[in-house]
Amino acid sequence: xxxxxxxxxxxxxxxxxxxxxxxxxxxxxxxxxxxxxxxxxxxxxxxxxxxxxxxxxxxxxxxxxxxxxxxxxxxxxxxxxxxxxxxxxxxxxxxxxxxxxxxxxxxxxxxxxxxxxxxxxxxxxxxxxxxxxxxxxxxxxxxxxxxxxxxxxxxxxxxxxxxxxxxxxxxxxxxxxxxxxxxxxxxxxxxxxxxxxxxxxxxxxxxxxxxxxxxxxxxxxxxxxxxxxxxxxxxxxxxxxxxxxxxxxxxxxxxxxxxxxxxxxxxxxxxxxxxxxxxxxxxxx
Amino acid sequence: xxxxxxxxxxxxxxxxxxxxxxxxxxxxxxxxxxxxxxxxxxxxxxxxxxxxxxxxxxxxxxxxxxxxxxxxxxxxxxxxxxxxxxxxxxxxxxxxxxxxxxxxxxxxxxxxxxxxxxxxxxxxxxxxxxxxxxxxxxxxxxxxxxxxxxxxxxxxxxxxxxxxxxxxxxxxxxxxxxxxxxxxxxxxxxxxxxxxxxxxxxxxxxxxxxxxxxxxxxxxxxxxxxxxxxxxxxxxxxxxxxxxxxxxxxxxxxxxxxxxxxxxxxxxxxxxxxxxx
Numbered sequence: 334x335x336x337x338x339x340x341x342x343x344x345x346x347x348x349x350x351x352x353x354x355x356x357x358x359x360x361x362x363x364x365x366x367x368x369x370x371x372x373x374x375x376x377x378x379x380x381x382x383x384x385x386x387x388x389x390x391x392x393x394x395x396x397x398x399x400x401x402x403x404x405x406x407x408x409x410x411x412x413x414x415x416x417x418x419x420x421x422x423x424x425x426x427x428x429x430x431x432x433x434x435x436x437x438x439x440x441x442x443x444x445x446x447x448x449x450x451x452x453x454x455x456x457x458x459x460x461x462x463x464x465x466x467x468x469x470x471x472x473x474x475x476x477x478x479x480x481x482x483x484x485x486x487x488x489x490x491x492x493x494x495x496x497x498x499x500x501x502x503x504x505x506x507x508x509x510x511x512x513x514x515x516x517x518x519x520x521x522x523x524x525x526x527x528x529x530x531x532x533x534x535x536x537x538x539x540x541x542x543x544x545x546x547x548x549x550x551x552x553x554x555x556x557x558x559x560x561x562x563x564x565x566x567x568x569x570x571x572x573x574x575x576x577x578x579x580x581x582x583x584x585x586x587x588x589x590x591x592x593x594x595x596x597x598x599x600x601x602x603x604x605x606x607x608x609x610x611x612x613x614x615x616x617x618x
Numbered sequence: 619x620x621x622x623x624x625x626x627x628x629x630x631x632x633x634x635x636x637x638x639x640x641x642x643x644x645x646x647x648x649x650x651x652x653x654x655x656x657x658x659x660x661x662x663x664x665x666x667x668x669x670x671x672x673x674x675x676x677x678x679x680x681x682x683x684x685x686x687x688x689x690x691x692x693x694x695x696x697x698x699x700x701x702x703x704x705x706x707x708x709x710x711x712x713x714x715x716x717x718x719x720x721x722x723x724x725x726x727x728x729x730x731x732x733x734x735x736x737x738x739x740x741x742x743x744x745x746x747x748x749x750x751x752x753x754x755x756x757x758x759x760x761x762x763x764x765x766x767x768x769x770x771x772x773x774x775x776x777x778x779x780x781x782x783x784x785x786x787x788x789x790x791x792x793x794x795x796x797x798x799x800x801x802x803x804x805x806x807x808x809x810x811x812x813x814x815x816x817x818x819x820x821x822x823x824x825x826x827x828x829x830x831x832x833x834x835x836x837x838x839x840x841x842x843x844x845x846x847x848x849x850x851x852x853x854x855x856x857x858x859x860x861x862x863x864x865x866x867x868x869x870x871x872x873x874x875x876x877x878x879x880x881x882x883x884x885x886x887x888x889x890x891x892x893x894x895x
Contacts, residue, residue: 509720512692515710517737527740531727614727615771 396582404582405589414571418590421567424480425552428487432544435488436495443500444529453500457493465490465551469558483555490551491544498543502536503529535611542603546595553591637704638665639825640689640793644698647684658684659851661698664844666793666827671819673840674829677883681851682829686797689827690716702792712741715786719798721778724770724785730757731766734785743789756788757781759818776807783815787822796828800835812838833879837867845882854882 356362363369379398386397396404408414439456442449465486472482506529514528530537556569566574568587575583611617642665647658658681666672674682687693689700691710700707702714715737717723724733731753738749757766760780770778779799786794800808812835819826830836836843837859845854859867859875867875 507720507722509718509723510725512690512710512716512718513723513725514740515692516690516712516714516716518710518712518741523740528725531725534727610727614769616726 393579393581396585400582401585401589404580405586408583408586414586414590417566417568417571417587418594421552421556421569422594424483424567425487425548427480428484428552429491429545429548431484432488432491432495432548433541435492436499436540436544439492439496440499440503443496444503450500453496457497460489460493461497465547466554466558469555483552486555487548487551490547494547495540495544498536498540499533502533502540505536506532535616538603538607538611542599545598545603549591549595549598638667639670640666640700640702640827641704642685642689642698642700645685645688645695645700646697647681647688647693648696649684649693657681657850659846662846662851662853663698664853664856666825668825669823671826671828671839671841673836673843674827674846675831675833675836675840675843675879676846676851676854677831677848679848679851680846681848682831682846683797685846685851686716686795686827686829689793690714690795712737712743712789713792715789715791715794717779717782717786717794717796717799719801721775721802723782724778726770729767729769730762730773730781733770733781734788737785737789741789752788753784756784759787759821760784760814776803776811779803779811780814783818787818787824790824792825794824794826796826798829798831801830808835815839833876833883836879837872837875843879845879847883 357365383398386392386395386400389395392400405414439449439453443453444450468486468489469482472485476482476485510528510532514524519527552567553569553572556567557573558569568591572584572587572591575581575587607617643663644661645663646660647662649656649658662681662685664672674685676682684693688695689702689707691707691714694708707714725736728736731750734753734757735746735749738744738752739746744752754763754766757763760783762777762780762784765773765777770781773781783796783799786796800811803811816839828836828839830839841859841861843857843859845857846852847854857875857879860871861867
């Protein structure tokens, strides 16, 4: 009976639509890959860059793509770029670690006491609009030229967004999950590590990502300002130095390295963590 | 008489078998909202014995969920006492496992197996290996063997509730507390889960306190039903269901009992509702 109805309404099933599954054309399948689409965009940009630089013919102001690659490769082989990058990353890791520890302390304080909560809200509201780099002059006054000053501004850049995110994450853990944890007999530290941190992990991870981006930018900016006395300058100093020597291609190479490392950390570290945690758990789509 | 008031020979026979598992005496419970101090229950008392399927039944506002939370140790009574095996309940603990109504009671970062094993490991009642073995056994009992390695977000609502039930039962708690565990399910799944819970109980024979606002669910599942009236919650009656050889309440009794409870809760003039279970 239902079959009669079907045929009367829709006619006999046509060959074309009756197939359950059919492979899409090759081009459509290739374009479904985000990586491939992005690569195409990058290639187009590089070609445009090269074309404009050749047409402008002014390597002092605007070196071509190939010249930049050349400078990049030379400085990698001589080790200069690697050493500077290493210096930057070392300071970055130090500052990031200090900031994460401080943020954990702040968020913990805010979780346990109402005064701590108010303190964190007030401090974040005060310091969030203040660019970390604006504190550099003061840091120089207090700590002098050198790593401590950079660490100071970096901690400032990471601490507030991270503490704010972690605190929001902890506050957002549902009562039901808390009760489930306490019902199982968890209290104190095991409760925090077993329930609160994993349940707040999406927010914590966002905080870590935002903090990382702030830290990296602040570090490069701070290194641009000084590095004069310290022989072990970082990437920012490398860019500044090459600008002074009018090695514009190396300036471009330095900038590319900053971008490259930013992307690598985002893709290799944070995306991997995300895939193995919050995405797998269905806490983030 | 279909329903027997408490204090009958049945009670006496129970008392002879040993004291109650759970004793609630004159418990007055209060909680704060943003503006008010609400009295959820007023001097409520009852005993729950081993292998009881004890139902707390009442309309919304009768404090039945608050009562269950108090038994679980999340709420302290302002008056009266709650004791488990003669020990006063003063904090949450794994001897009273709770199954909630909400689907998000499972830990999303753990697989089904790890979720079921989690309280066993966290409470140190069982070693890791034994916990996993027991978890697999109870996951099998709720027919989720194929899903042991999936994460909660991949399960349907009914499956999540089954995992929560397995998690609570695997602990072999002194008492199993269920707070309207089927209320968020669709009607068909709810019927199925009720049958499954009964057959599970016949295998495990655990002591259950079950909160519901559905009269039908109460009669279907419980052997004893505590009827509470609202604002604040007080005991209206303690009823017993009589079951046939098949373990079910005969339909005659079922209808009469339902009518009796409806009268108790809503007074004389009730229009027979087409109540779904």
